[in-house]
Amino acid sequence: MGFTEIEAVKVHFDFRQADFIGDVQSFDVSPVEVASVTDVDAMILKVKGDANGAMGGHIPLIFQTRSHPRDALLMIHHPIAQPTQFSSGTCAVAREQSDLPDHAPNLRHMCETFGGSSGALILDADERVVVGLHQGTDVKPDARGRLDGFNIGFKFDPVNVALGLAFEPLNVVEGRLDGVLALRGLDRKRAVLEDVASRYPGTKVAARAAGMLQALPERDIDSEALAALEAAGKIADPTRRKAALDQVGRDFDGTQAARQAKRLLALMQPKQKTRDEHATDWLVLALRITDDAWQRALLESIVSEFDGTAAAGSAAAMLAKMAVAKPVPKHVVEPIPSNGPNVAMTVKQDGSGDFRTIADAVKAAKPGARIEIYPGTYQGGVDVAKTLDLIGIGDRDKIIWEAKDDNVIHWTAGSGRISNLSLRQLGGEFHSVNFDGGSALLENSDLTSQGWAIVVIHKGADPVLRGNVIHDGKQGGVMVLNKGRGLLEKNEIYGNALSGVSVKTHADPVLRGNVIRDGKQVGAMIYEEGRGLLEKNEIYDNAYSNVEIRTAADPVLRGNVIRGGNYSGVFIHDKGRGRLEHNEIHSNARNGVSIGSEADPELRGNVISGNTGHAIEIYDGGKGTIVSNDLRGNVRGAFDVEITAGDVVRRDNQE
Structure with missing residues (x-):
């Protein structure tokens, strides 16, 4: 172009008509970018002055994550030297978007564009939130000379991540x-x-x-009643407690809290019941209580006052499960003597080992080698296509392996071992460990990711993940997709921004004995024809449902404890299926199990209790086979089968 530097940049707002520029407002722009990322063809520049104030604010900081073919779009763009253009009507996600995997950053669209339109925001026409950025075109003439193809751009999610923007997913x-x-x-x-x-x-x-x-009503009678009930239940003096409970029953007559107060008063009256019967009555009441401190105190009272009864045993078991899960213990690994032809290779950051970098050791190693990695901070990802053991020696918290814009480990080998390491993915569209068709044992390691899911298992990969801490990912914890398998056993998975574990597209893993907790969305998400066996896991305190099953997914949940979710314990919808057997589902903020939109699961032998709503809610064409479950002790009762529900088989349940 003939120039070596940019002296000045301006931005013009409200240029809507070529023959009238009286309303145009112009602002100087700093020519030095605040941030830029070539991978998504985007940068941020600083506008000088108060452009937000002059223009009445900024666009809502929210974006659409969905990009299904034919979704209607709206594009506002400024071709070179032309007024503002609006593309709508035929503006939509291109049908060729379905050729890309869901995690691809690319956005293919059919919005009308001109030279200079690149960089324009693309909006969801219905929601009026950002979907992506327009980049260019891939339109070509076909054999008959007709134009065929699509425009190209980027979804907003990777742009948001790459530039560190504060947009929130819709x-x-x-x-x-x-x-x-x-x-x-x-x-x-x-x-x-x-x-x-x-x-x-x-x-x-x-x-x-x-x-x-x-x-919203002027008063929340149910909440006021429940607060009064909980306050009454904490009164130590029996006479004062009885008076307070009676007051709740009279002041809030007709509410669930009033009914509970009356049941509690009835229990306080002397009756000719056996000790076992009294213990059971108190246990049923304890399961209905939503306040953790009060519930724990009542359970402890049952254990001490009714020792030896079945109810006391159940109360003791429930107290044990309410305890905060202990972290997965760390293992301090010692080096082992090298025997045979494959001598152990050492990696030490200070240069006293065989190699300074892990990548050099992996490159030099023969199949079957053991690579011992000593404390230090190591940079850069590696591809492992041969059987190797990558073993941290010493305290894993001091053995840190980091990579940015790359997988820390991309594993395609048929077997091997990764142990006692702290793996940190620092950003970009990558993972801490990417099992891409291979298999290995990943154990006793600490993993996180500021890019995509911390661990991904796909293309038929079948690894074992055992005893790891998988936490605080910017997206998900573990994603299993595209016929991935694997065994996840005794891992602690917590604090991830999306699902703790996601299973989709014919993946079929086994999850056994894991703790999946404190996620910012769903604990375990099984969807898009995912399968899998979830057995004896503890899934709790996740911000949405603890488990969600949808879009023709069909997993087996057996012997899990599912508690404390901020929605329903298990949410099954959009033609989801699944078999739930012998699970304990309790203390969730809404229902134990919600079944909607043509879902059709099978529930047998579960204990569903202590949930704020019903044990089971069925609505909007939801179906189900519900046999031999214990549905007692939920605040609003056993079933809520709405008139919109489909065919439901109910048999031999305790209600």
Whole structure:
């Protein structure tokens, strides 16, 4: 172009008509970028002055993660030297988008564009939130000379991650609205709704929040009643407690809390019941209580006062499960003597070993070699295509292996071992460990990722993950997809921004004895024809449902403890199936199990108790076979089968 530097940059707003520029407002722009990422063809520049104030604010900081073919789009763009252009009508996600995997960053679209349109925001025409950025075109003439192809760009999710923007995914915001009804107290509900309505003006989700605000009652009688009931239950003096419970029954007559107060009063009256019967009555009451401290105190009382009864045994078991899970213990690994032809190779950062870098050791190693990695911080990812043992020696917290814009480990070998390491993926569209068609034992390691899912298992890979801590990922914890398999055993998976474990597209893993907790969305998500066996896991305190099954997924859940979710314990919808056997599902903020939108699961031998809503809710064409379950002790009862439900088989349940 003939120039070596940019002296000045300006931005013009409200250039809407070629023959009238009276409303145009111009601002100087700093020519030095705040941030830029070539992988997604995007940068941030700083506009000088108060452009937000002059233009009435900024676009809502929210984006659509979905990009299904033919989804309607809207594009506002500024071709070179032309006024603002609006592309709509035929503007949509291209049908060729379905040729890409879901995790691909690319966006293919059919919006009308011109020279200079690149960099324009693409919006969801229905939700009016950002979907992606336009980049260019891939339109070519076919054999008859007709134009064929699509425009290209990038989804906004990778742009948001790459540039460190503060845009929030639409599905996360919608999840906050979905969880409002489970919140106790009008003030908490109102705060969430007002925040969404004010933060994302002009969007459909903001309009929904505003409508929910208008629909809020002046008083939350149920919450007031429940608070009064809990306060009464904590009174130590029996006479004062009885008077307080009687007051709850009279002041809040007709509420669930009033009915519980009356049942509690009845239990306090002397009756000719056996000791076992009294113990069972108190246990059923304890299961209905939502306050953790009060519930724990009552369970402890049952254990001490009714020692030797079946109810006391159940109370003791429940107390044990309420205890906070202990972290997966660390293992300090010692070096082993090298015998045979494959001598152990050592990696030491200070140069005293055979190699300074892990990559050099992997490159030099013969199949079957053991590579011992000593304390230090190592940089750069590796591809492992031969059988190797990668073993950390010493305290794993001091053996740190990092990679940015790469997988820490990309594993395609048929077998091998990864042990006692701290793996840190620092950003980009990559994973800490990518099992790409291979297999290995990954054990006793600490893993996190600021890029994509911490561990991905796909293309038929069949690894074993045992005793690891998989935590605080910027996206998901473990993703199993595209016929991936694997055994996940005794891992602790927590604090991840998306699902703790995701299973999709004909994947069929086994999860046994894991703790999946404190996720910012769903604990375990099985969807898009995923399968799998989840057995004897503890899944709790996740921000959405603890387990979600949808879109023709068909897993088996057996012997799990599923508790403390901020929605239903298990949410099955969108034609999801599944078999739930002998699980304990308790203390969830809504229902134990919710079944909707043509889902058709089978539930046998489960104990579903202590949930704030019903044991089982069925609606919107949901079906199910529900046999021999214990559904007692839920705040709103055993079943809520709405008139919109489909065919439901109910037999031999305790209600």
